[in-house]
Every structure is written in C-alpha cells, then in structure tokens.
Amino acid sequence: MILDVFWAGIEIFNWIVLAYFSLLNLTYLVTTVAAFAVIRRYVLRLKSVHVQDLLTSSGAPPVTIVAAAYNEQAVVADSVRSLLSLEYPDYRIFIVNDGSGDGTLAHLLEQFDMAPVAMVPMGSIATRPVRGVYRSRRHPDLFVIDKENGGAADARNVGFNYARTPLLCVIDADSLLERDALLRMVRPFLEHADTVAAGGIIRVANGCTVRSGFVRDVRLPGNLLARLQVLEYLRAFLSARVGWDALEANFIVSGAFGVFRRDAIVRAGGYDTSTIGEDMELTVRLQRAGHDSGRPQRIEFIPDPVCWTEVPETLRVLGRQRDRWHRGLLQVFDRHGDVVGNPRYGRLGMLAMPYLYFLELYGPLIEGAGYIAFIITVLFGEPSLLYVAAFLALALAFGVALSVAAVALEELIFRRYSRFSDLLRLLGLSVIEAFGYRQLNTWWRIRGTISYFRGIESWGRMERKGFGGA
Amino acid sequence: MSGVGELLAGLDRLLLWIIGVTLALFAVALGFTLLTLALRWRNDLRARARRGLEARWEPALMRVVVADGRPDEVHALVQPRQRLFFVEYLLRFAQRVRGRELEIVREIAAPYLPALREQLQSRHAERRARALQTLARLGPRAFAADIAASLDDPAPLVAMVAARGLASRETPEYAGPLVRSVQRFRHWNPAYLASLLTGMGVEAIPALRQAFVDGSLDPVARRVAADALHALDDIGAGDAAAEAVRIEQDEELVAASLRLLGRIGRPEHAAVARAALDSRSDLIRARAAHALGTLGGPQDLLRLRAAMDDEAPWVGLAAAEALLGGGGVALLQDAAAAPDGRAALLAHEMVARRLA
Numbered sequence: 159m160i161l162d163v164f165w166a167g168i169e170i171f172n173w174i175v176l177a178y179f180s181l182l183n184l185t186y187l188v189t190t191v192a193a194f195a196v197i198r199r200y201v202l203r204l205k206s207v208h209v210q211d212l213l214t215s216s217g218a219p220p221v222t223i224v225a226a227a228y229n230e231q232a233v234v235a236d237s238v239r240s241l242l243s244l245e246y247p248d249y250r251i252f253i254v255n256d257g258s259g260d261g262t263l264a265h266l267l268e269q270f271d272m273a274p275v276a277m278v279p280m281g282s283i284a285t286r287p288v289r290g291v292y293r294s295r296r297h298p299d300l301f302v303i304d305k306e307n308g309g310a311a312d313a314r315n316v317g318f319n320y321a322r323t324p325l326l327c328v329i330d331a332d333s334l335l336e337r338d339a340l341l342r343m344v345r346p347f348l349e350h351a352d353t354v355a356a357g358g359i360i361r362v363a364n365g366c367t368v369r370s371g372f373v374r375d376v377r378l379p380g381n382l383l384a385r386l387q388v389l390e391y392l393r394a395f396l397s398a399r400v401g402w403d404a405l406e407a408n409f410i411v412s413g414a415f416g417v418f419r420r421d422a423i424v425r426a427g428g429y430d431t432s433t434i435g436e437d438m439e440l441t442v443r444l445q446r447a448g449h450d451s452g453r454p455q456r457i458e459f460i461p462d463p464v465c466w467t468e469v470p471e472t473l474r475v476l477g478r479q480r481d482r483w484h485r486g487l488l489q490v491f492d493r494h495g496d497v498v499g500n501p502r503y504g505r506l507g508m509l510a511m512p513y514l515y516f517l518e519l520y521g522p523l524i525e526g527a528g529y530i531a532f533i534i535t536v537l538f539g540e541p542s543l544l545y546v547a548a549f550l551a552l553a554l555a556f557g558v559a560l561s562v563a564a565v566a567l568e569e570l571i572f573r574r575y576s577r578f579s580d581l582l583r584l585l586g587l588s589v590i591e592a593f594g595y596r597q598l599n600t601w602w603r604i605r606g607t608i609s610y611f612r613g614i615e616s617w618g619r620m621e622r623k624g625f626g627g628a
Numbered sequence: 629m630s631g632v633g634e635l636l637a638g639l640d641r642l643l644l645w646i647i648g649v650t651l652a653l654f655a656v657a658l659g660f661t662l663l664t665l666a667l668r669w670r671n672d673l674r675a676r677a678r679r680g681l682e683a684r685w686e687p688a689l690m691r692v693v694v695a696d697g698r699p700d701e702v703h704a705l706v707q708p709r710q711r712l713f714f715v716e717y718l719l720r721f722a723q724r725v726r727g728r729e730l731e732i733v734r735e736i737a738a739p740y741l742p743a744l745r746e747q748l749q750s751r752h753a754e755r756r757a758r759a760l761q762t763l764a765r766l767g768p769r770a771f772a773a774d775i776a777a778s779l780d781d782p783a784p785l786v787a788m789v790a791a792r793g794l795a796s797r798e799t800p801e802y803a804g805p806l807v808r809s810v811q812r813f814r815h816w817n818p819a820y821l822a823s824l825l826t827g828m829g830v831e832a833i834p835a836l837r838q839a840f841v842d843g844s845l846d847p848v849a850r851r852v853a854a855d856a857l858h859a860l861d862d863i864g865a866g867d868a869a870a871e872a873v874r875i876e877q878d879e880e881l882v883a884a885s886l887r888l889l890g891r892i893g894r895p896e897h898a899a900v901a902r903a904a905l906d907s908r909s910d911l912i913r914a915r916a917a918h919a920l921g922t923l924g925g926p927q928d929l930l931r932l933r934a935a936m937d938d939e940a941p942w943v944g945l946a947a948a949e950a951l952l953g954g955g956g957v958a959l960l961q962d963a964a965a966a967p968d969g970r971a972a973l974l975a976h977e978m979v980a981r982r983l984a
Contacts, residue, residue, distance in 0.1 A: 205758050206757035207761075207789070208761070217817070217819050217824065219819060219820075275980060277977055278941070278974050280941045280942060280945065282941075322945075348820040349788075349815075351814075351815055351817050352815065545646075548643055548647055548650065551650045552653070556653055558653075559653045559657040559660070562660040562661050563657075563660050566667070569664045569667045569668055569671075570667060573668075581664065585664065
C-alpha cells in the first residue's frame with residue numbers, strides 16, 4: 159500500500175517535471191524567436207544610423223564611467239588605459255578603490271600621476287566613508303576615489319554620488335570595453351528621453367588576444383569550461399536578453415556593463431548594498447518606480463556594444479559564481495516578491511517576474527528532484543524504456559536547438575568568431591553541454607538555494623589570470 | 629515499413645507527441661546548423677568578392693579624388709549589377725572625407741543616386757532610412773526636396789534620418805520646416821535635437837527664434853530652440869529669453885531660457901535671474917545662479933554666496949562656480965576657511981580649481 163502511494167507520488171512528480179521542463183523550454187523558444195525578429199531589424203536600423211556621427215555631435219551627453227576596483231592591482235592599469243582610449247566625445251572616469259588590501263591605490267596613483275583634489279559629492283546615497291579623491295595630472299578626466307571597503311555596490315554608489323554628468327556607465331574594473339561601446343550604449347538615451355537604463359552584451363575574453371587594453375583577435379578559449387560559457391553567454395545575451403527586450407520586459411542591466419540616467423539612479427537610492435544580486439534588484443526597482451509613478455520608464459538591452467570579461471576556468475570558482483548568482487536571485491524576490499503576477503507592473507509583473515520566480519528560482523529544485531525521481535524510477539520502478547529514451551532525447555533536442563539558434567544569431571549578425579574551426583566547435587558544444595554541464599549548473603543553483611537559507615552572504619573570490627595583454 | 633507502422637500504432641498519444649516534438653526540434657537544430665554554415669560560406673564569399681571589387685575601385689577613386697582623374701574612369705570599372713554596392717562603398721568613403729574631396733565623391737556618385745531614390749518608396753522603414761541617409765550624404769542638394777518630404781514619413785526612424793540629413797549648412801532654406809518638425813521628435817533627447825539644429829549654422833537663427841517664442845508649440849520644441857540659440861550664441865535672443873523666464877510655467881523651458889540668458893544676456897536682464905533664484909525648482913535656481921554669475925554685478929556676490937548654502941547641492945555648485953567666474957574669489961576663500969559644511973567643501977573645490 160505504502161509502496162503504491164510512493165510510486166503514484168513519483169509518477170505525479172514526473173508529470174510536474176515534464177510540465178516544468180516544457181514551460182521552461184517554451185519560454186526559451188519564445189524569446190529566441192523574438193530575438194531573431196528583433197536582431198535582424200535592429201541591424202538594418204543600425205545601417206541607417208551612423209554611430210560615429212555622434213562623435214562630432216555636441217549633443218552626445220557627457221558620461222561618467224564608474225568602475226569599482228577591489229584588489230585589482232594586476233589588471234587595473236590596463237583597464238584604465240583601455241578606458242582612456244574609448245571613442246566618445248565627453249566622458250570622465252571614476253575608479254573607486256573599495257579599500258583594496260593590495261597595492262591597487264598606490265599603483266593607480268603612481269601609474270597615472272595622480273594628486274589629491276577637492277571634490278564635493280552631489281548625491282547623497284549612504285555609503286562607507288570616502289578617504290580621498292585623486293585626479294590625474296596627465297589625464298584630467300581620470301579620477302580615483304579611495305574609500306573604505308563596502309563591496310562593489312557600495313563602491314559604485316560612491317561613484318554615483320560624485321558624478322556630475324547626466325549619464326553613468328557602470329563597469330567592472332577588470333573588464334574591457336570595445337572602443338565604440340559607449341557610443342553605441344548612449345543611442346537609446348538620445349532616441350527616447352524616457353530611457354533610464356541600458357545594458358550591453360558581455361562576451362568571454364578568455365582565449366582572445368588582448369593588446370593595449372583592447373581585444374584584437376577573438377578566439378574560443380582552450381579551456382572547455384570557458385568554452386561552454388561562451389555558448390552560455392551567447393544564449394543568455396543574444397537569445398534571452400534580446401528576446402525579453404523585444405517583449406518589453408527587461409529585468410536586468412548587468413553590473414558588469416550598463417548605462418544609467420544619473421537622476422533616476424540617485425533618486426532610486428543607488429544599488430542596494432545588502433544584496434548580492436544588486437544589479438537585478440536595481441533594475442527591478444527602477445521598473446517598479448516607473449510603474450508606481452504612473453510613468454513607466456524605458457530599460458533597454460542593446461546587443462552590439464561589447465564588454466569583454468574573463469570567466470572562471472575551474473569548477474570550484476565557477477560553482478561559487480553560480481551559487482552567488484542564485485542567492486542574488488533569491489534576495490531579489492525577498493524584496494520584490496509582490497511584483498510576481500501583479501498587473502500593476504505590466505509585463506514585468508505578468509511575464510518576466512513570474513518566469514523568474516517559477517522557472518528560474520525554483521526550477522533547479524524541481525529539476526534536481528526530477529533527476530532523483532528519474533533515477534529511482536529507472537532503478538527500482540518499471541519504467542517504459544521507450545518513455546525514458548524519448549524524454550532524454552527531447553531534453554537533448556531542446557537544448558541543442560536553443561544553443562544552435564544562439565550560434566546562428568551570432569553568425570547572422572555579429573560574426574565575432576571568424577575562424578571556421580571556432581564556429582564548428584561552438585556547434586559541437588551545443589551537444590556536449592547537455593552531458594554534465596547543465597546538471598552541474600543545476601547543482602550549483604541548488605547549492606545557492608541552500609546557502610541562501612543558511613544565511614551565507616559571501617561573494618566568493620574570483621581568481622583571475624588577467625588578460626595577458628601587451 | 630509495416631513494422632514501423634505497427635510500432636507507432638502500439639504507442640500511446642503522449643509518447644507519440646514527445647517523439648514528434650523531439651524530431652521537430654532536431655530538424656530545427658539541423659536547420660540552424662545548416663543555416664549557420666551557409667551564412668559563413670556566403671559571408672566569406674561575399675567579403676572576398678567585395679574586397680576584390682574595392683581593390684579594383686580604390687586606385688581609380690584615389691586618382692580622381694587626390695589627383696586629376698575623371699569620374700568616368702571610375703564609372704567604367706562599375707558593372708551594372710555592382711552599382712548598389714558601389715554606392716555603399718562611396719558612402720563609407722564619404723564618411724571619412726570633407727570639403728573638396730567630399731564634393732568629388734558626390735560627383736562620382738551622382739549617376740547612381742536616382743536609382744536609389746526609388747527605395748524611398750519601399751515598404752520597409754529601415755530600407756527607406758538607409759536610402760535617405762545615402763542621398764543626404766552623397767546628394768544633399770539634388771535630393772533636398774525628397775529628404776524634406778521624408779520629415780513627414782510615418783516611421784519616426786525615417787523622419788529622424790531626414791532631419792539629420794537636412795541639418796547642415798548646405799540646405800539652409802529648410803531651416804523652417806526642420807525646426808517645426810522638432811515637435812515630432814519630442815521623445816528624443818532635447819540636447820541632441822538642439823545640437824542637430826545647431827548644425828544648420830546661423831542661417832537657422834530666424835527660424836529658431838520664431839520657434840522659441842511660439843507659445844503654440846510644445847514646450848520641448850521651444851526648449852530645443854532655446855538650447856540651439858544658446859549654442860549659436862544668438863545675442864539677439866536676450867529679450868525673448870528674459871520674457872520667457874518671466875512668464876513661462878514649464879520648468880525645463882524656463883531653465884533653458886535662463887541658460888540662454890546666462891550666455892547672451894545683458895546686465896539689464898540680471899533682475900530676471902535674481903527673481904528666478906527664489907524659484908521653488910532646484911533646476912531653475914541652479915540655472916539662475918549660473919546666469920547671475922555672468923549678468924550680475926558686485927551687488928549679487930553675497931546673494932550667490934548665500935545660494936552656496938542652498939539645500940539643493942546643484943544650486944550650491946552653480947553658485948560657487950558663478951562666484952569663481954564672477955569675481956567672488958575672496959568670498960570663496962572666506963567660505964573655504966569654515967571648519968566644515970558643504971559650502972566650505974565647494975569653496976575648497978573652487979579655490980583649488982582656480983589654482984589649477
């Protein structure tokens with residue numbers, strides 16, 4: 159009797175997993191199809207707008223680039239040099255040293271000939287104390303703000319307080335922007351005065367050749383884990399973010415590369431320093447503020463401005479990163495759970511947040527439990543082998559189709575991976591990732607859920623090799 | 629065959645559905661794979677062909693542009709089916725040159741442009757916009773009427789490309805329609821629109837002034853006109869700006885008028901700025917402080933010093949900058965001597981700026 163109930167429960171659960179799986183992949187399919195429609199049009203549109211025209215235009219709004227640096231002595235000077243060479247008519251750079259324990263500050267002061275300067279913050283976002291502001295004698299638009307350690311969000315908030323330009327660009331101090339990335343990022347702010355934030359694409363720099371702070375030769379990394387992340391990033395940005403943007407339901411502007419309207423971000427109180435998912439939390443807060451005030455604000459994702467970043471190459475570091483991302487997602491719902499299914503918040507409330515809540519937040523738990531139920535069924539039950547094989551093939555087919563579609567999008571428009579061998583490898587990875595990588599990701603996210611409920615709030619250290627550029 | 633049929637007949641509906649979807653998805657994946665490979669093959673071929681054509685055209689083009697070659701020499705190298713690509717190539721080249729060289733490129737492009745004009749009737753807004761952009765760069769005068777007509781295009785993208793095409797010193801006769809069309813671009817960034825209009829040069833000033841004082845226009849359009857007049861240093865707009873500060877209600881329009889006044893106003897306009905310093909709007913008070921720095925006299929220095937303590941930091945900053953530029957350094961030094969407070973910090977910043 160008990161056994162019968164058990165098997166009935168397993169069967170019901172298998173059906174739940176099937177429903178979850180179908181819904182999740184259907185959502186991915188919808189955003190991918192939307193992405194195809196949008197990107198094709200977007201590229202045609204770009205052909206009629208010569209972005210370089212902005213360079214000569216006095217109408218290009220001044221931008222302050224805010225880069226938080228914590229123990230980045232090895233890479234920060236290269237990143238700053240790259241930032242100093244951007245193509246943009248009017249911008250300032252604020253490197254916010256977040257109480258680094260290494261020689262980041264001394265290195266910056268020495269490399270860029272910096273001297274203390276008096277500067278009054280215009281914003282009043284609460285932050286950890288600022289110890290000093292420095293300005294470069296050689297590059298008058300380069301500033302370093304030294305502050306007590308408080309985390310990346312707190313460091314960015316300091317930058318927001320000191321900025322005096324209408325637009326703010328947030329990047330990680332260890333990332334590299336393409337030369338015209340800023341120029342491309344401000345376009346939505348020119349075309350729509352109600353734009354409050356815009357995000358660009360993050361690409362994987364591992365394996366690429368970097369010289370003078372810029373990516374010169376784009377190649378796939380040699381490390382398999384990094385390669386799999388290339389495919390993952392293509393899917394996440396070209397299919398998912400473009401798709402959600404097409405549905406007008408953007409829910410994240412990455413802290414690694416985003417441009418914001420200063421007044422909106424200061425009014426919102428900047429990043430929430432008590433969460434590790436601060437970029438998504440801020441995006442959702444900005445969206446909410448717009449809806450609450452009766453004037454929904456525009457948040458866009460633009461696929462062509464590129465920021466290159468280094469991704470983890472070991473399972474340990476990658477696992478920590480994914481664990482942290484998932485804890486961040488849980489924290490967002492801690493603060494904005496009431497948006498889920500709330501028509502007051504338009505598509506954010508009715509589409510994006512329910513998707514995140516039901517499919518991304520609790521999805522890993524369902525998926526993980528599904529794997530266990532599946533194994534129990536196979537080992538101890540009387541499964542139809544045909545069903546088992548069909549279900550596994552379906553899962554594989556969905557994954558392969560979505561990944562190959564992302565590679566096709568890349569080839570249709572951007573073609574960054576110019577070597578034919580890299581293209582073939584990307585296509586091959588679409589199959590390989592289904593065996594192990596996907597399951598690992600599920601495990602890391604389950605671990606993130608457990609960490610969250612255990613109250614663990616650490617970021618975990620990202621070990622970087624550096625770009626190795628000359 | 630009958631074996632497969634029997635097998636399928638024996639399966640239940642769910643399983644059939646799963647198998648069907650799986651096969652469809654694999655077919656989609658295969659389709660995308662083939663599409664990706666075909667795209668790579670086609671793009672590589674196309675890039676090679678283009679490089680070959682450009683390598684043939686470039687020497688002849690350079691002879692015409694920098695030496696004394698004739699356009700016919702280049703035309704002779706362009707096959708009929710290569711015409712559109714040749715125009716694209718010329719457009720890219722034209723974006724890198726100015727003055728006489730640009731005129732020569734336009735002369736070379738002239739025979740091919742009428743064909744492009746037909747694309748202005750395309751169903752696709754992006755194609756119309758692209759054709760318009762090409763015509764505006766390579767034939768701005770010959771096709772000015774077509775470009776102006778596109779200001780009324782139903783697609784905002786096309787209308788904006790038309791506006792950008794007309795906003796140059798080469799077509800001053802279209803200043804009026806262009807300034808009036810700004811109403812249509814209300815959702816664009818006003819500073820960008822103003823810079824666009826500034827591209828027409830001083831010829832646009834009469835139309836801009838007219839728009840600035842026209843109460844029937846949207847305040848955004850009037851603000852854009854004020855900003856363009858500011859960029860063009862229109863010294864004749866002072867009275868209109870002072871009047872706008874006195875009577876207008878729109879915060880952004882008043883602020884733009886104060887900015888204009890600060891740039892081109894005369895001392896008699898200082899009273900307007902003084903009154904605006906008491907506004908409830910932070911933006912207006914900040915602009916008023918700035919304007920008072922250039923229009924006011926010694927009697928306004930203490931007023932500006934008081935504004936440094938304004939609750940809004942932007943007003944304090946504008947007042948401090950006004951003191952720095954308006955002969956109030958002694959007051960700033962006094963303020964800097966205070967032990968703490970934002971005004972003291974601002975004064976420090978200004979004094980350091982002066983020393984730098």
